Amino acid sequence: MSRTITIDPVTRIEGHSKITIHLDDEGKVNDARFHVTQFRGFEKFCEGRPFYEMPSLMARTCGICPVSHLVAGAKACDDILAVRLPDAAIMLRKIMNLSQIIQSHALSFFYLSSPDILLGLDSPVQDRNLGGIVKANPELAKNGILLRKFGQKIIELLGGKRIHPSWVIAGGVSTKLTEEQRKTMLGWIPEALKAIQWTLDTVKPLLENFREEMRTFGNFPSLFMGLVNENNELEHYSGKLRIVDSVGNIIADKLDPQKYFEYIEEKVEPWTFMKFPYYKPLGPDQGSYRVGPLARLNIIDRCGTPLADQEWAEFRDLERGAVLSSFHYHFARLIEILYGIEKIKMLLDDEKILSTHFRAYAEPNNFEGVGVSEAPRGTLIHHYKINEQGLITWANMIIATGHNNQAMNKGILQAAKHFIKHDKLTEGMTNRVEAVIRCYDPCLSCSTHAVGKMPMKIQLVNSCNEIIDELIKN
């Protein structure tokens, strides 16, 4: 008799979702699905709004990474204005975008995932949270909080508030950087660098304990996509898109992000609100790709900052070709935090950043605009169309988590096949299935993330839809 196991809701991720695991007649895992159960409709209700409102309107998509949407939205508006941005504006936007990535990665790793890594996936659920980390390794918890604060404080200093600043606007930014602000930010750098280096030294040996998870957590061949700069280094703001295959070969390079629709298509499935984007030339199956920190570190030739390059060399040694195991997203995230701190310092050290020319003025010169940037979780695409009055007639967003949709489903199936034995439901088993999802740090909406306290319901359902077994965790 075929059965279905449902994990609902999935905890310690951003948003609402559930997992169903379908068993065949012999009780073996047949299929696994990651259902995103929320619908929001941003692309629809922004229709009719003036285009220059879009960056701050779309930033409301997410409370974790509003800056990413702000930046991608503003870039799409720049495209509508058809302006060349002043250097200072680009540099300041880059700093804010990197700060966003640092704070989000710190949230994902330290607050949500480090309990699994430090305490182990079979440790008691009441300890497997930030509170447990504080007890077990206060230094790690302290550094996590410090790094998140570092990112948030820069966002606040530049944009006036930590969440949903509206400082990035069509054509540039709204205020210039003062010498005092620059000094303040530079003053925060050494402490943050120390924190991330300590974390890398502490966490790297711990990862060795997860050999089985590395083998089975979304470890499958796929494509990887992300932005690279003109020197093929790590890039989060501008640059061109590059796609590499599972062996590490570049299969498409210098793709114009503005023309994403020529090579990316989205597939829709009836059981989830999240779409499945894929690389068009290879079709929905072969063309599925991963984005985010793991992908970004897989596609580049080097990071471009000295300390991050050293860590990156170690990362590339993990596997031949591209690093395939999604478990390594965690390590990749820490390397990106290090890169972000170094890069912010490099940008702040440049005198051009203090320029009084921080905004370009223009009226709409295009009816259409595309903005692409790297959000913490991967490539983010905003695409707007306007009418003669400058009012939005159509909008499309491809969110980083969306790109990873296919990969998340594959990852769950792989972990479920390996860890789920049909005769019993154990907590360790469902933890592992959830932990696969957590590797991708999916941001399904804006604000919800409970610290190990959300109730979780796992149901075994037979082919007649009768519940034959139930496990409730509170």
Add this chain to the structure above:
Amino acid sequence: MVTTGKKVKTFIIDGKDVSGTEDQTVIEVCRENNIEIPTLCHLEGLAEVGACRLCLVEIKGSNKLLPACVTKVHEGMEVITASEGLKKYRIKILELFFSERNHICSVCVSNGICELQNLAQRLGMTHVHYPYLFPKFDVDASHERFVLDNNRCILCTRCVRVCDEIEGAHTWDIMGRGIESMVITDLNKPWGESESCTSCGKCVAVCPTGALVEKYKNAVDKSFMYKKDKLKFLPYLTTMREVKNEQS
């Protein structure tokens, strides 16, 4: 303020003895005596309409609440401007504004410099207890420099009055009834096609919310001059009225 030829009235506001001339309204005397009364439609220099109802006051002997902006002073009256009951009513009126149109401050271009938002904060409005109605109005961005968003309009009619009384163009008017009321230009033509509009921008300057704004700008913009310079604009309005009064 005492002007020759006009009778002086003495009366009480909030227990304080005050005086004003017979042609003054309660709100004018309150302002002269630094007694604060919240308003959204009243603007010094423009005719009064009593549209927003936020300046309602209690007057002894009357069983109705009266709007201070259109109530003339009279001898011996006793006015209460800030009783507990009045505070509650004012918050309820504000809540009705917020429920009637799409006043979502977080994504509004006037966020931070909006009179409706400021007032809600100042009076301590914490929730909207009425269901949101949010009728959908199209944004009119046909004008070269300005945008009209009726979704953020509170129908205070400051734009209608400033255009008529100060600029003398009378481009603006109100159309429709109840929830469907909206400000329109030239018999509901798109603003950009209006023949009477002089593009002076006075309507944008006096708009208390984000209903009339400069195109391509928002409140974080340094150059969002019209709304931020409202205080500088007020003496101009008053001067214009005095000139007009002298002529008539």
